[in-house]
Amino acid sequence: MYLQITKLNKDFQTKNGTLVVLKDINMTIKQGEFICAVGASGSGKSTLLRQIAGLDNPTSGEVRIDGEVITGPGPDRGMVFQHYTLYPWMNVQENTEFGLKLQGVPKKVRKEQASYYLSVVGLANFAKSLPKELSGGMKQRAAIARALASEPKVLLMDEPFGALDIHTKESMHEFMLDLWQRTKITVFMITHDVEEAVFLSNRIYALGARPGTVRKEITVKLPDRSHSVKRHTIFHDYRDELMELLRKHGQEATAVAA
Numbered sequence: 001m002y003l004q005i006t007k008l009n010k011d012f013q014t015k016n017g018t019l020v021v022l023k024d025i026n027m028t029i030k031q032g033e034f035i036c037a038v039g040a041s042g043s044g045k046s047t048l049l050r051q052i053a054g055l056d057n058p059t060s061g062e063v064r065i066d067g068e069v070i071t072g073p074g075p076d077r078g079m080v081f082q083h084y085t086l087y088p089w090m091n092v093q094e095n096t097e098f099g100l101k102l103q104g105v106p107k108k109v110r111k112e113q114a115s116y117y118l119s120v121v122g123l124a125n126f127a128k129s130l131p132k133e134l135s136g137g138m139k140q141r142a143a144i145a146r147a148l149a150s151e152p153k154v155l156l157m158d159e160p161f162g163a164l165d166i167h168t169k170e171s172m173h174e175f176m177l178d179l180w181q182r183t184k185i186t187v188f189m190i191t192h193d194v195e196e197a198v199f200l201s202n203r204i205y206a207l208g209a210r211p212g213t214v215r216k217e218i219t220v221k222l223p224d225r226s227h228s229v230k231r232h233t234i235f236h237d238y239r240d241e242l243m244e245l246l247r248k249h250g251q252e253a254t255a256v257a258a
């Protein structure tokens with residue numbers, strides 16, 4: 001599997017004229033990578049993810065998965081958003097099965113598949129719970145199970161941990177790394193949190209703002225991915241480099257002080 005974004009531009013027509021949001025984006029994501037695109041607020045991160053998800057079309061350029069140009073949404077891409085998107089009237093199991101149901105997957109198969117992914121994210125005992133009975137972190141794990149249930153080629157995540165408190169966020173980071181190692185899933189995640197990007201990804205695209213464009217591509221090599229690596233000089237060097245890039249090319253990026 002590979003995901004290829006080539007010469008992608010995205011403009012919006014506004015009452016003040018043409019707004020160039022994404023300019024000449026080129027990215028290649030290979031099978032099994034954990035990629036973060038980091039950028040300040042307004043750098044076009046969500047817009048970029050929407051083009052990959054097929055929820056919107058680029059003004060020019062293209063996104064391909066395994067050589068096929070993306071023209072709309074599809075089960076080969078699983079989406080997780082910042083804001084909780086579980087249907088409040090469905091229990092966790094029904095939420096997880098929902099995409100499969102839309103695809104016409106037979107009841108028995110979708111039940112098994114959803115149950116499997118709920119156990120993968122550690123929510124097997126909450127299958128019958130309603131979303132309102134779950135904590136924020138659990139809701140996001142359920143959203144991840146729902147996205148994984150269709151066995152997508154790539155998991156697309158738009159600031160999935162942005163609404164969580166710092167402790168829940170940290171445990172979700174550990175959960176994501178563990179999930180990634182266990183399932184070998186390809187992840188493309190966007191965030192404005194520089195430390196999150198360094199801790200999770202094997203490669204980072206740093207986006208500048210107005211227009212959103214790739215300023216630098218950084219391969220992350222850490223001695224390990226334990227919590228204590230955040231105190232390591234190498235970790236700080238990556239964080240500082242990214243902070244400096246975003247400071248130069250956008251105003252609103254954040255890093256949690258170490």
Ligand SMILES: Nc1ncnc2c1ncn2[C@@H]1O[C@H](COP(=O)(O)OP(=O)(O)OP(=O)(O)O)[C@@H](O)[C@H]1O
Nearest residue numbers: 012014021039040041042043044045046047048192
């Ligand atoms: N449908 C649209 N019509 C007009 N302008 C849009 C549209 N969608 C996004 N924009 C503009 O594009 C720019 C980038 O928006 P986008 O939501 O992609 O940024 P972002 O990097 O995800 O920001 P944040 O970190 O705040 O989520 C913004 O200036 C926004 O106002």
Ligand SMILES: [Mg+2]
Nearest residue numbers: 045046047158
């Ligand atoms: Mg956004």
